[in-house]
Every structure is written in structure tokens, then in C-alpha cells.
Amino acid sequence: MARINLDHIRHAYGPNPKKPSDYSLKEVHHEWNDGGAYALLGPSGCGKTTLLNIISGLLQPSEGKILFDGKDVTNLSTQERNIAQVFQFPVIYDTMTVYDNLAFPLRNRKVPETEVDRRVTEILEMIGLSDRAKKRAQGLTADQKQKISLGRGLVRSDVSAILFDEPLTVIDPHMKWVLRSQLKRLHKQFGFTMVYVTHDQTEALTFADKVVVMYDGEIVQIGTPAELFEKPKHTFVGYFIGSPGMNVLPAKIDGSSVDLDGQKIALSFAPKFAAGAKTELGIRPEFVRLGREGMPVSISKVEDIGRQKIVRATFANRPIAIVVHEDGDIPAEPKITFDPAAINIYADSWRIGGEA
């Protein structure tokens, strides 16, 4: 297992990139810990698969270096980097048995047959397919096939990292939970470095220690699920994480007071930002209090989603979502207040000094 350093990586698919918009992947410069579980989260086309393929070596970055445990592997092939990858669709060798499928990477590397047998038996046990070892892999279900794909990665004891490219897309929802928790257990047990690409926030948040949120070819935030929830660094993270996403309202800021289209709020700090920047206030629906005090809103719709109610309302000429407990009271003349600790201020979409 390895620590992964991404050293000023940039990538463009076209030749001669000049403008920043020519790059599918804008500059990435990060260190990922040995044994960490990272999820790359973002909408389709945000560059997460590009980044994954750069790590796996299927793609050469246009610029920058990639290091495994301090060793430069930028020019090494996938095979030499010694990584494993699980793809969106299960890749199995149809004509082989389950056992031979798992033994394939080892046999290609000329591992002695006794060692092959020991490893394969162990992995079969781990992924729970021991009873099918001698069966042809062709007739298995999608989740069993995906387990074989995973098993082929795990079978090599020395892999630097295991990469997952939206591996649960083709799996039934109830199997997703099972597989995800098995994966998490395997990770705890064996401590390999894992990088997991997904566009599903639940998947990312439950799987990873650190979630890497990507947007438009850029990493906008790397953080624990709690950090992403409480202090989104970019308004996109606010929208993308959480359901419903964060309310972002245009705000005029003067010192430590905020003007939301006439409604004034006092902050506990004075944000600093460049003159002329577009300033916004972000607050999660969970931290908006609905009551008889505060700023007036007009409610347009109430969605009951079981344990909670989502109130859709208009505040300061803007739509706003408010989460209310299922038996929370919705007054006739509704007013709202914001939890001061949960207010985030953004200048040009990036979060600025909230810590006072």
C-alpha cells in the first residue's frame, strides 16, 4: 500500500492547451495518505474519471508528476505501478472459472502455483464465492461478477492502491448496501489505500474517510463528510452535498452586517474579500429556524418526506428550503432566523473566513 502524491497535475485531452478551459483537469496538488479511503465525488464530466485514470496510469497527465511513496511513477505503465482497478461494468474472463479468474493476475506474474492457490482460496473466502470456485464465471449475477473484479484486485498482496470507477452502478440497490459495507469492512481489516469514484453522495459519504469533491475539472474541497456538510468551501459543495442542498442567497456585505435584499443580519465576524467580488450567504436548510420571530417568508409548498418536512418558501425574493421536524409547527405568519454558527459567506463562490 502506498501514499499517493499528486504533484501539480494537469490534463488536457486536446493538443496544445493554452487557456484554463482547455484543461479537462485543472491543477491538482495533493497528498493522499497510505491506507486512506478517498471518494472522488462530482457530477458527470467533472474530471473524476480522468483523475482516476491518471492515478492508475491508463492516462498520462499533460503536466505534473505522480508519486507513490515518494517514488515518481508518472512514466510507468499501469502494470508497473502495481495498482488494481474495479470498473463500472464488471470485467470478467467469461471462458474461465471463478478460480482461474482470480488466479489470472498472479499467473501472469509467474507466481508459484502453491502461492496462487493459497491467495485465491483466501480471496474466495473473503468475497464469499468459495462454493462457486470451479464454476464458469459467465453465469454469475452482476454483483457476483463485480466481486470477482474486486477479488482480482485484492488477490495481489502487494498492490499500491485499489481504484474503483463507479463500481456499484450496475448493482441492485439492496446489494449496493451489502457490497459497500463489505468493502468498508475489507478496508478496515486490510488497510489498503482506496480511491473510489462516484457521483452518488450517499455512496461517497458512507464509504470514504475523506471525500474529494470535484467540479468543472477542479478539486473544490477535500474533507470529512462532516466538514463538507458544515463548512462547504465552495457553493457547489453546498448544493451538491446534502438533500436538499444549501440555500445560497445573494448578499451585500458591509463590515459585519449582511444585507439580504433589505433583510439585515449581523455576523459575528467581518469577512474580508476583494472589492467587486460577488458575495453570497450560504445556509443549510437544517439550520434555518422557522418560527414567529425573525424575517418574514412566504411558504409555497411543504413536502413531507417522513421524519422531516421540507418547506419551500420565498425569502427576500429568493426561493429557500427549510427543514422542519415532522411534527414541527408551521405558523400562519411564518418568520425565519438563521443559526449564526451555520452561516457561511462566499465571495465569487469560494468560502471566506468564517472563524472570526
Added chain:
Amino acid sequence: MEKTWNNKAWFMVLPVLVLVAFSAVIPLMTVVNYSVQDTFGNNEFFWAGTDWFTQVLQSDRFWDALTRNLIFSGIILAIEIPLGILIALNMPKTGLGVPVCLVLMSLPLLIPWNVVGTIWQVFGRVDIGLLGYTLDAIGIPYNYVNNVFDAWITLIVMDIWHWTSLVVLLCYAGLVSIPDAYYQAAKIDGASRWAVFRYIQLPKMKRVLLIAFLLRFMDSFMIYTEPFVVTGGGPGNATTFLSIDLVKTAIGQFDLGPAAALSLIYFLIILLLSWIFYTVMTNSDAQS
């Protein structure tokens, strides 16, 4: 679900039934009719029973032609299938090369069969043909008109030139349908070029290969036009295949009874062999 019964639905299939009747069933039954009767003209027919079948099956002429057919099909399958796979594997997967290759590959398939025969007939002539003249000039004795070996080589090379493209196109279609992830996974698993072919490409091409194999077998077994144009069945009877023999019997000698019997035997052989190949090839898929 409840089924709706409506006898008017039969009118829907009527056009097809009529078409098939006129294009296949009635001609076939005419042949059956001829094969069990004898005629001396004047539209007088006499019952002949299985005499014609016995006569055909006991003649050396039939067995010799059948042997030639089997050898011919065997040789061209043994060459065209591997060659087709090899070419398909080396065809470009992206870029301008794809349409260029595809068009070049399709060209031989678009040429009418008798034109293909004529091309090679001229191409191989020692006096004016590029191939024949060149071989002669560099001192290789070559004459498909009077040398049995040369005649066979010419027909085989011609068939390969004409039909390998079909195998290539089918295999290529099979190859491009393999998702990239398979190749990437193979790379990660450290698979050699041979292993990629053996465990990914070949299994994925299996279905199209089965089709290619059957098409090429049936077509080569029924080959008529090209050898008829190039060698006319000669030298001697060296390239007289069943089809040529059949035409000679039916139209040359006007022996309608034996010709009809030969047609039916010929048809049953192709049907039987195709069925055997199909069963064997699909069974090996299912059992292991």
C-alpha cells in the same frame, strides 16, 4: 395475459406464405417431382422411384466431385478464418484509417461473382495476364489451364481474395464491441498480448466467428460461378465441383432425373453439415 383470437390475422401472413411458396416451396417440389420420375419428352413421365438416387450415389463422378468440394471448403476455411481474424485484429480502431479500411475491405464483396471470375481468368493468363505473365517471366512455371495444381491454387487464392473481407468485417464488428474496460483490466492484470486474444477477444468474437464460419462453409460448398468462369471445371475434371457437375448433368446432358436427385442430395449434405457445425459449435459453448 389473455390471448386474442382472430382468424383474420392469417391474412397478415398470407403474402409471406405466397412469396415463399413461389420462391422456394414450389421450385423445390418440382425438383422432387423430377427426381422420382423419368421422361422422354412429350410431357410423358414414368415413375422411377429411387433409381436416380441410387444411380447418383453409386457413380464415381458424384463422389469425386463431393471430395473436391470438401477439400476446397476445408482449405479456404483453414485459411480465411485465421487470416480474417488476424487482419481484423490489426485494423485501426479510431481515426481516418477506419473508413478507409472498411471501404477497401468491402470492395471485393461488392463485385459480382462472374466478374471476379473474369478478373482472375484474365489476371492468371500466361500471355496477357499480369500474374501469369510475371510468374512466367521470373521462371516459375504456371498455367491454370493445363496444370491441376495451378488451377486449384488460382481458385483458392481467388476465393481468399474475394471472401476473406467478409470474415474480417464480421470479426471487426465483434472486436469493436468489446468495451475498453476489458483491455484496461487486462493491462492491470498483467495479461500478455496472447492472453488478451485468448481470454478476451476470442471469446467475444465467438458468435460472429460462428456466423462467418457457417456463411463461408455454405458459400464455398456451393461455389459455381467463379470456377465455371476461370477453369470451366478443368483441366479434365480437376475443378469440377458438385455445382458444376450438376449444371453439366441438367443442362449439358439434359438428364433431368439424375440432376434432380443430385440437387436434393447436394441440398441435404449442406443442410446436414451446417447443422452439425452449428450444433457442435454452440454446444461447446453451453457445456463447459
